[in-house]
Amino acid sequence: MLNRRNFSTAIMAGAAATVIATKAHADTVAADATATTATVPATPVAPGAKARNIVLVHGLFADGSCWNLVIPRLQAAGLNVTSVQNPLTTLPDAVASAERVLNRQNGPTVLVGHSFSGMIVTEAGMHPNVASLVYVAARAPDAGENYTALAKTFPTPPASAGIVFDGDEGRLTEEAFLRDFAGDVPAAKARVLYAVQEPFHKALLAGQVTQAAWRHKPSFYAVSTQDRTINSDLERFMAKRMGAHTIEVKSSHVSMISHPETIADLILKAAG
Numbered sequence: 001m002l003n004r005r006n007f008s009t010a011i012m013a014g015a016a017a018t019v020i021a022t023k024a025h026a027d028t029v030a031a032d033a034t035a036t037t038a039t040v041p042a043t044p045v046a047p048g049a050k051a052r053n054i055v056l057v058h059g060l061f062a063d064g065s066c067w068n069l070v071i072p073r074l075q076a077a078g079l080n081v082t083s084v085q086n087p088l089t090t091l092p093d094a095v096a097s098a099e100r101v102l103n104r105q106n107g108p109t110v111l112v113g114h115s116f117s118g119m120i121v122t123e124a125g126m127h128p129n130v131a132s133l134v135y136v137a138a139r140a141p142d143a144g145e146n147y148t149a150l151a152k153t154f155p156t157p158p159a160s161a162g163i164v165f166d167g168d169e170g171r172l173t174e175e176a177f178l179r180d181f182a183g184d185v186p187a188a189k190a191r192v193l194y195a196v197q198e199p200f201h202k203a204l205l206a207g208q209v210t211q212a213a214w215r216h217k218p219s220f221y222a223v224s225t226q227d228r229t230i231n232s233d234l235e236r237f238m239a240k241r242m243g244a245h246t247i248e249v250k251s252s253h254v255s256m257i258s259h260p261e262t263i264a265d266l267i268l269k270a271a272g
Contacts, residue, residue: 091207125213
C-alpha cells in the first residue's frame with residue numbers, strides 16, 4: 001500500500017535517478033565532443049606530408065558510392081578511407097560535412113574531390129589535417145572567384161542542357177546522365193548510378209569559396225579528356241593555374257568509375 005511516507009520516498013528516488021541520468025548524458029555529450037575534436041592537431045600537418053588517411057567527396061548527380069571502385073584499391077595499400085555523404089544543400093553545409101569527417105582523421109590526410117566537390121576541397125582543404133589535395137575532373141576556383149563566370153569563358157558542356165528542376169531540387173535526366181555524365185560506363189551500370197543520384201539544391205550553386213587551399217598545399221589533378229559535364233580545357237586551365245601535378249585520362253566525367261586504377265594511383269601518389 002502506498003502511504004504518504006512511501007510516496008515521498010519514491011519521489012525523492014526518482015528525482016535522484018533523474019539527476020544521475022542527466023549527469024551521465026552530459027558526460028557522454030562531453031566525451032563525444034572531445035572525441036570529435038581530439039584528432040585535430042594543435043599545429044597543421046606539413047603540406048605534402050606522407051598521408052595515411054584519404055577523404056573522398058562526391059559532386060553533383062552522385063552520392064558517396066561513386067568511389068566504390070577506388071576505395072578497395074586504397075584500402076589494399078593500407079590507407080584509412082572515408083567517403084563523405086555530401087548534403088548538396090548549400091556550400092557551407094557541404095564544407096561543414098567534409099570538415100566533420102576531417103576532424104576524425106588521425107594524422108595527415110589527402111582530400112579528394114570530384115566535379116562540384118572541387119569547391120569543397122578548395123575551401124575545406126585548409127583544414128589542419130589536410131596534407132595534399134586531389135581534383136578529379138573538378139572545379140577549382142580561386143578565393144572569391146565566381147566559378148559560373150569563369151566557366152562561361154569556355155564552351156558550355158552538353159550536360160548543362162540536361163539539368164531539370166523539381167522546385168528547388170536539380171538533377172540530370174536519364175538521357176543526359178548516360179550520354180554526357182557517364183558516357184564511357186556500360187549502360188546497365190550507368191543506369192544504376194543514375195538511380196542513386198542525389199538531387200542538389202539551387203542554393204548550392206550560388207556559393208563561393210573564401211580561401212583557396214591549392215595555393216598553400218600540393219595539388220594533383222585528373223583531367224577527363226572526353227568530359228561532357230565540365231569543359232576539358234577549363235579543367236586544364238584550372239590545373240595549370242594551381243600548378244598541379246596533372247594527368248589526362250581518356251574518360252567521361254566519371255573517371256573514378258571508368259578508370260578507377262588510374263585515379264587510385266593518382267591518390268596514392270598524393271599520399272606519398
